[in-house]
Every structure is written in C-alpha cells, then in structure tokens.
Amino acid sequence: MSDFQPKIVAFVCTWCTYAGADLAGTSRIKYEPNVKIIRFPCTGRIDYMFLIKAFANGADGVIVSGCHPNDCHYVSGNFHARRRWIVFRELVDFLGMDVNRLCFSWVSAAEGAQWAKIVNSFTEEIRQLGPYKAYMELVKKDKNESVF
Amino acid sequence: MDSIRKRARELLEKNTVKVVIGYGVGSDNTVRAIFVRRPEGVEELIFDETCVQNLAVYLLKNEIKQIGKLCIIANISALRTILQLASEHQIHEEELLCLSVTPNGELLEFTGFKDIENYISSCNRDLPDKESEMIKKLEKMSVDERWQFWMNHLSRCIKCYACRSACPMCYCTRCQVEYNQPQWITVEATLMGNFEWQITRTMHLAGRCVNCGECARACPEDIPINLLNYKTVLTVKEKYNISAGTNANIDSVMSSFESDDKENFIR
Structure with missing residues (x-):
C-alpha cells in the first residue's frame, strides 16, 4: 500500500486559497503533487454535487478551501458555504460515506505555508486510508447497469 | 367529522371557497384525497387518525390554484407545510382557508398564518x-x-x-x-x-x-x-x-447564515 498515490481534488476560491497556493509556488514551498486544484470564483459557488462528482470520477479525497470568515471577496459567500457544508457533511456521513476523505479549510492569500501543510497532512491521511474502494465499486456498477 | 362536513357545506354554499381539498374513501377502503366542489359532495369527506397524507402538496398545482379560493382539511403536517410555503412566498393568506380538528375533536378554522403559527407552537413537532x-x-x-x-x-x-x-x-x-x-x-x-x-x-x-x-x-x-x-x-x-414550518416569516435556512455558525471540522 505504500506506493499508493492518492488522487486528491481541491476546490478552492480564487481570491484566497488559489492565491495562497500560488504563493506557496512562488515561495518555492514543496508539497505533495497529488492535489489537483480547481479554481472557483468563491466557496459559495462550490456545489455539493461537485464533491460527489469528484468521488465518482476517481478522487480518493476532496479538499474544499476558501477565505477565512469575514474575509470573503463577496462578503458572505463563505458563510453560505459553511452552512451548506455543515448539513452536507452530516448527511453524507449518515449515508455511510467516509467523511475523513473530505477536508474543509480556510486558507488566505497570505498562507502559502499553511496550504502546503494542509495538502501534505491530508495527502498523508488519505494515503493511510487507501483508495476509496467502496465508491469505486459504486462507479463500476454504474457503468455495468447503465443502458446509455 | 360532522363538524367538518357542516362547515365545508356552509363554505361551499356561500361560495366563500370554490373547492374543499379533503380526505375521502378510495378503493379497498384506503384514504385518498378528494376535491369537493359542490355542497352535496361534502358527505364524502372524512377525517380521522388514518388521514395522514399531507394534502398541502395540491396547493401549488396550477389546475387547483386556478379554481379559485381553496379550503384545505389540514393535519398538523399540512399546517406546517403551509407555513413553510408561506415563508417561501408560495402561497398567500387570502387564497386559502384551513380547517383542522384537534385530537379531542374540536373544529379549528384558520384564516391567517398567525393563527396557524400560534396553534403549531403548541403542537408536538417531534420526529416520530x-x-x-x-x-x-x-x-x-x-x-x-x-x-x-x-x-x-x-x-x-x-x-x-x-x-x-x-x-x-x-x-x-x-x-x-x-x-x-x-x-x-x-x-x-x-x-x-x-x-x-x-x-x-x-x-x-x-x-x-x-x-x-x-x-x-x-x-x-x-x-x-x-x-x-x-x-x-x-x-x-x-x-x-x-425548525421548518413554524413561522411564516422566516428566512430560508440554507440561503441565510449567522457569522458564528458552529462547526468543528474546518481546518
């Protein structure tokens, strides 16, 4: 299992975490290359279906990250997002999804090192958990059952 | 049951409402929704503990709405639904009259959302x-x-x-x-x-x-x-x-927020 390289998708807001990740790059901070960053205008734009679809397309872990509370470029997008995440996380946990594979964080544009730290620790956690087999079986079944 | 029929007949005879949405007996003695538009039809109305369906589902159907002013025989779920729909600006007080019966058989008539709110606040809203x-x-x-x-x-x-x-x-x-x-x-x-x-x-x-x-x-x-x-x-x-369906003037939970919503999982 030690050579397992998890696929991690990060949904980030362009104003804080994306800029933070950019800072990590320009500061030449090395971090795990497993993460694939997808840039959004705001965390408020990140629909829960995106997270589900990431898992359906083979992600082993998903990061959602945006501006700290009160720092949203659009004033309240992250507050709305937080409301949604709280309910969504409880719901998928109740449905039996592994919520340890979901990582929510606040990373500002100045926190390049913090971004690297979160990616590194989360990648390590997912590496320990291994591939998301339960969901992959669901996807495989879907391909067999689908009539289209 | 008789009190509901009597009141429904009055409402239809006086043309206060155009249709009464209530419970009737369907095939195999099951309970089903019926739509009474003539005073003599009220004899088909029933109301007892088997009437669990939430009839509020019909309130927003176009073919029902266009009939005119509605009267609905509402159980507690339906009353709560009406409050929630009102908070989402889907129904208005003047379009609707609600009849209900308390567990001890007393007929209730609600003309405004405020009355419903008061009644609901005293009802059991817990999950089964x-x-x-x-x-x-x-x-x-x-x-x-x-x-x-x-x-x-x-x-x-x-x-x-x-x-x-x-x-x-x-x-x-x-x-x-x-x-x-x-x-x-x-x-x-x-x-x-x-x-x-x-x-x-x-x-x-x-x-x-x-x-x-x-x-x-x-x-x-x-x-x-x-x-x-x-x-x-x-x-x-x-x-x-x-809790949804307790207040007709509440903001939608998922499209509002508090700046200090508590969670313990965001890093």
Whole structure:
C-alpha cells in the first residue's frame, strides 16, 4: 500500500486559497503533487454535487478551501458555504460515506505555508486510508447497469 | 367529522371557497384525497387518525390554484407545510382557508398564518418515535455498515420520482434531475444515480422539510428515504436552532447564515 498515490481534488476560491497556493509556488514551498486544484470564483459557488462528482470520477479525497470568515471577496459567500457544508457533511456521513476523505479549510492569500501543510497532512491521511474502494465499486456498477 | 362536513357545506354554499381539498374513501377502503366542489359532495369527506397524507402538496398545482379560493382539511403536517410555503412566498393568506380538528375533536378554522403559527407552537413537532430510533441505530453503526444499509435500500430504487411528486416542498418547475447539460444525475435507475438523487433531494429540502414523511409513504419500494430528511431536520435544529414550518416569516435556512455558525471540522 505504500506506493499508493492518492488522487486528491481541491476546490478552492480564487481570491484566497488559489492565491495562497500560488504563493506557496512562488515561495518555492514543496508539497505533495497529488492535489489537483480547481479554481472557483468563491466557496459559495462550490456545489455539493461537485464533491460527489469528484468521488465518482476517481478522487480518493476532496479538499474544499476558501477565505477565512469575514474575509470573503463577496462578503458572505463563505458563510453560505459553511452552512451548506455543515448539513452536507452530516448527511453524507449518515449515508455511510467516509467523511475523513473530505477536508474543509480556510486558507488566505497570505498562507502559502499553511496550504502546503494542509495538502501534505491530508495527502498523508488519505494515503493511510487507501483508495476509496467502496465508491469505486459504486462507479463500476454504474457503468455495468447503465443502458446509455 | 360532522363538524367538518357542516362547515365545508356552509363554505361551499356561500361560495366563500370554490373547492374543499379533503380526505375521502378510495378503493379497498384506503384514504385518498378528494376535491369537493359542490355542497352535496361534502358527505364524502372524512377525517380521522388514518388521514395522514399531507394534502398541502395540491396547493401549488396550477389546475387547483386556478379554481379559485381553496379550503384545505389540514393535519398538523399540512399546517406546517403551509407555513413553510408561506415563508417561501408560495402561497398567500387570502387564497386559502384551513380547517383542522384537534385530537379531542374540536373544529379549528384558520384564516391567517398567525393563527396557524400560534396553534403549531403548541403542537408536538417531534420526529416520530420509530424513525428517531432508527436514526439513532444507524448513527451507532460503523460507516461501512451504514453504507451497506443504504446501498441495499437504494439498489431497489426505480427512479419513479414518487418521492418528489408527493413532497409538498418539491415544487420547482424544473427539477435538477431534468437538466441534461450537464447531466447531473443519470436518467436510468443505477445505484450511483439513485444515491446522487437522494443526496440532491435531501440537500434541496434541508431546512425546509416539515417531517410529514410523505416521501417514504409514496415510495413503492419502501425505501426509508424520510430518514435522510429527518437527519437534516435534526442537524438544522441542532446547529441553527430552526425548525421548518413554524413561522411564516422566516428566512430560508440554507440561503441565510449567522457569522458564528458552529462547526468543528474546518481546518
């Protein structure tokens, strides 16, 4: 299992975490290359279906990250997002999804090192958990059952 | 029962309302919804503890709305639904008159949302015991066991969308499952599509569900999908201290926020 390289998708807001990740790059901070960053205008734009679809397309872990509370470029997008995440996380946990594979964080544009730290620790956690087999079986079944 | 018939007859004779939506006897002595438009039709109305269907689902149907002023025989779920729909600006006080009967047989007539709010505040709004226990039982299971539980149930789903049709809160003219660019949820009933559909349905009802349980009653495969909604009812109550269908002037839970919403998982 030690050579397992998890696929991690990060949904980030362009104003804080994306800029933070950019800072990590320009500061030449090395971090795990497993993460694939997808840039959004705001965390408020990140629909829960995106997270589900990431898992359906083979992600082993998903990061959602945006501006700290009160720092949203659009004033309240992250507050709305937080409301949604709280309910969504409880719901998928109740449905039996592994919520340890979901990582929510606040990373500002100045926190390049913090971004690297979160990616590194989360990648390590997912590496320990291994591939998301339960969901992959669901996807495989879907391909067999689908009539289209 | 007689008091309801009497009042319904008066309302129809005086032309105060154009139609009375109530409960009647269907085939095999089942309870079904009936729509009484003539005074002599009121004899078919019944109301007892078997009348559990949430009739508020009909309030937003165009063919019902265009008849004119409505009278609805409402149980507690329906009254709560009406308050929630009012808070979402879907119905107005002047379009509607509600009749209900208290557990000790007293006829109630509501003309305004304020009256309904007062009555509802004194009613039991808790989840049914059976479902509460089931949720507790599921929460005690391991993640894998829960996953297996839901996969076993959802594999039976035939995507008939009866849960959507029966739900008085599912009134979007175009549902997310009908969008095909992009196609969010598969058209055919595959396990993953069923899973995604239930997540979508529950998330869209989060903070709006009045726990009437109509979705599970409508399900031809007896999938306990109401548990998902009840889980979000509990979450919303616990985290935001809001229960749907108690106030006609409340902001939608999922499109409002408090700057100090509490969570313990954001890094």
